[in-house]
Amino acid sequence: MISSDVIRGYNDTIILYMLLDNESYGYEISKKIKELSDEKYIIKETTLYSAFNRLEKNGYIESFYKQETFGKRRTYYRITKAGTDYYKEKCVEWEVTKQVINRFIKEVN
Amino acid sequence: METINNYLENMFASLPNTEEMRKLKEELLSNMEEKYHELKRDGKTENEAIGIVISEFGNIDELIHEFDIPVDKNEEELPTIITDKEVNNYLEASEKFGKVIGIGVFMCIIASAQLVLISQLVEDNVIVGVSEQAGSIIGLVPFFILIAIAVGLFIYSGMKMEKYKYIEDGVEVTSNTKTYLRQKNEAFQSTFTISLIIGVALCILSPIILFITSIYSDGASVYGVVALLCMVAVAVYIFVYYGTIRDSYKKLLRIDEFSKYKQEENRIIGAVASIIWPLAVVIFLISGLVFNQWHINWIVFPITGLLFAMFSGAYSILKEKH
Numbered sequence: 567m568i569s570s571d572v573i574r575g576y577n578d579t580i581i582l583y584m585l586l587d588n589e590s591y592g593y594e595i596s597k598k599i600k601e602l603s604d605e606k607y608i609i610k611e612t613t614l615y616s617a618f619n620r621l622e623k624n625g626y627i628e629s630f631y632k633q634e635t636f637g638k639r640r641t642y643y644r645i646t647k648a649g650t651d652y653y654k655e656k657c658v659e660w661e662v663t664k665q666v667i668n669r670f671i672k673e674v675n
Numbered sequence: 676m677e678t679i680n681n682y683l684e685n686m687f688a689s690l691p692n693t694e695e696m697r698k699l700k701e702e703l704l705s706n707m708e709e710k711y712h713e714l715k716r717d718g719k720t721e722n723e724a725i726g727i728v729i730s731e732f733g734n735i736d737e738l739i740h741e742f743d744i745p746v747d748k749n750e751e752e753l754p755t756i757i758t759d760k761e762v763n764n765y766l767e768a769s770e771k772f773g774k775v776i777g778i779g780v781f782m783c784i785i786a787s788a789q790l791v792l793i794s795q796l797v798e799d800n801v802i803v804g805v806s807e808q809a810g811s812i813i814g815l816v817p818f819f820i821l822i823a824i825a826v827g828l829f830i831y832s833g834m835k836m837e838k839y840k841y842i843e844d845g846v847e848v849t850s851n852t853k854t855y856l857r858q859k860n861e862a863f864q865s866t867f868t869i870s871l872i873i874g875v876a877l878c879i880l881s882p883i884i885l886f887i888t889s890i891y892s893d894g895a896s897v898y899g900v901v902a903l904l905c906m907v908a909v910a911v912y913i914f915v916y917y918g919t920i921r922d923s924y925k926k927l928l929r930i931d932e933f934s935k936y937k938q939e940e941n942r943i944i945g946a947v948a949s950i951i952w953p954l955a956v957v958i959f960l961i962s963g964l965v966f967n968q969w970h971i972n973w974i975v976f977p978i979t980g981l982l983f984a985m986f987s988g989a990y991s992i993l994k995e996k997h
Contacts, residue, residue, distance in 0.1 A: 593706040597713075610733025611703055616741035641702055 568607045577609065577617050578626075579656040582649055585627060589644040592618070618643060626652050678725050679707050686735045690744055699738070707732070757846045762856070765839050766923055773919025775832040777912040779825040784911060786821035787959070787973050788904035790814040794970070795897040808967075843926055853928065860924040870917040877910035897970065904973070940994055944987045955979040 573580075584595045592614060599609050621627040626649030632642045645653075687700050707728050714724035738744075757765075793814035796802045805813065848856065881903040888899030924930075955975050962972040 592702060593709045596706070596710075608731055610731055610737075611706060612733030612735060612737040615699060615703065616737050619741050638705070640705070 568603075570610065570613065573607060576656070576660070577613055578621060579653060579660070580609075581614070581617050581621065582626065582645060582653040582656070585643055585645040586650070586653070589642045591632075591640045591642045595643075621649065624648075624652075676708065676711065679711060679728055680704065682729055682732070683707070686732070690735075690739070695742070696744075699742075703732075757842065757848060759849075759852055759855075761842075762848060762852055762927060765842050765927070766920075768836065768839060769923035770920055772832050772836050773916045775828050776919065777915035779828040779832075780915055781908045781912045782821045782825040782828075784904055784908035784976075786818045786825070787976060788901045788908070789821075790818045791897060791904070791970075791973055792901045793817075795894065795901075799894055846927075848927060856924060856927055860928065863920065863924065867917050867921050870913050874910040874913040877906045877913075881906040881910075900973065907977075940991060944990060947986060948983065951979055951983060 580599060581595060584590060584598055590598075596609050596611075596614055599607060618627070618629070622629055622643075625646060627643045627645055629641050629643050631639050634640050683700060683704055687696060690696050710731070711724050711728050714727055715721070719727070791814075793802070797805050797809075797813075884902045884906070885896060885899040888902075889896035958975050959972050962968045962975070
């Protein structure tokens, strides 16, 4: 299990990734994050919704209602053009970060 | 399921009830419910499923921070959490305070009772060799001594309670302590009720002695007055002592009257009390020393008491309306 402190700066990136190919909703996103990370990262409810709020305010995602079966209404999210651009930026940033951090990583006996 | 809903309600209880928050809460709830159902489908027990859902909820502060929610001002000011030790110290100190103040008030009433008693004993020639004039004067010596001791006790215990003033201003205790206090408070409630009944009974019964003695003679009725005052003194001691203990629980648990609002009210009633009681003493002394009305002037105390009770009662009711 990864501590949420380490991953904090990349929650937005993770969520945007989930929305790249298709729109989705809260629980589905958190479930997929759990699966894709081999259950090593479970995003907290509050973290997820803080991120949704932040991303929407910045115009990176849009929310809309979708009627589900049994008349249940769900809030779905889709990524915007700005969101995709931001995602690309974050990927570049991560590559650099990874290289930098790797400089300081070595086996210690 | 109910548990999850309650949990979420509690989490949102301190947040403003806005459209945005309601929407957020609904979203979170449907997420958590879905997660719960899926866990159950995967063969988790009810408790396990609820445990997992709640443990994966996160921290409400994150939302407060992200949504820029203004934190309730009161919430920010008040809670200084105090330790169990402080709580116990405070309860002990309060009990002592109640006892000492109770004794002080008791002494004040007894002081006037003995004044009446001595002047009557002189009049009835039980104490011989003293003129009636001197009789009323010699009663004043123990009167002032008792009053002086009582005032000393008030000041001393007031100063001792000074260091617990922060508790009176409103503090928070941990939920464990709160439960413990609630239990103690409930256990004490019956003691308090009994003490209240005894006190009220004494007050109601006290005039009966006066009536009985007044049948015999005027002189006897004076002794009746003394007995009445003694009974009232005991009753007042009971009220003060048990009342203080009760207040200490109420203050810690922050039950009704120790809201900011009530404190303001108590302050005004206290200010009035500090004027009318000394005034009553002045009237008592002048009417006695100058007009030599010792046989009747004690009546200013019960009258003042009644007027004061009327004032504070009416004041509370009027204030409550706003």
